[in-house]
Amino acid sequence: QVHLVESGGGLVQAGGSLRLSCAASGSIFGIMGWYRQAPGNDRDLVADITLGGTTRYADFVKGRFTISRDNTKSTVWLQMNNLSPEDTAVYYCHTRHRVTDVAYWGQGTQVTVSS
Numbered sequence: 001q002v003h004l005v006e007s008g009g010g011l012v013q014a015g016g017s018l019r020l021s022c023a024a025s026g027s028i029f030g031i032m033g034w035y036r037q038a039p040g041n042d043r044d045l046v047a048d049i050t051l052g053g054t055t056r057y058a059d060f061v062k063g064r065f066t067i068s069r070d071n072t073k074s075t076v077w078l079q080m081n082n083l084s085p086e087d088t089a090v091y092y093c094h095t096r097h098r099v100t101d102v103a104y105w106g107q108g109t110q111v112t113v114s115s
Helices: none
Strands: 003-007 010-013 018-025 029-035 044-049 056-057 065-070 075-080 089-097 104-105 109-115
Touching: 003 089, 010 075, 018 029, 018 089, 018 109, 029 075, 044 065, 044 075, 056 065, 075 104
Parallel strands: 010 109
Antiparallel strands: 003 018, 018 075, 029 044, 029 089, 044 056, 065 075, 089 104, 089 109
16 A cells, blocks of 8 residues: 655745655655645646656746655655745645556645745
């Protein structure tokens, strides 16, 4: 059974930093990444990273967020710097099965940035 365990969310002041982590287990995983969803909005890609380390970022986080992973631990991190209230959302870890491409989601972790 696949499990994605997220941690690192919380409350931070504008300009501050948080680091999210997601540990996946129970399968073999390909791409890993983070999405976010604010109330009333769609769930949007924040960043993802392939097995080979190729990264992709949403325009609204470029230069502020950094995604990284450890393939041996099936763990992905999202370092978030210079946070703004607009970054307030539930952040979801996302990954896909390495062969079947089936998608898996974490339970979500709340990030709240106060002004």
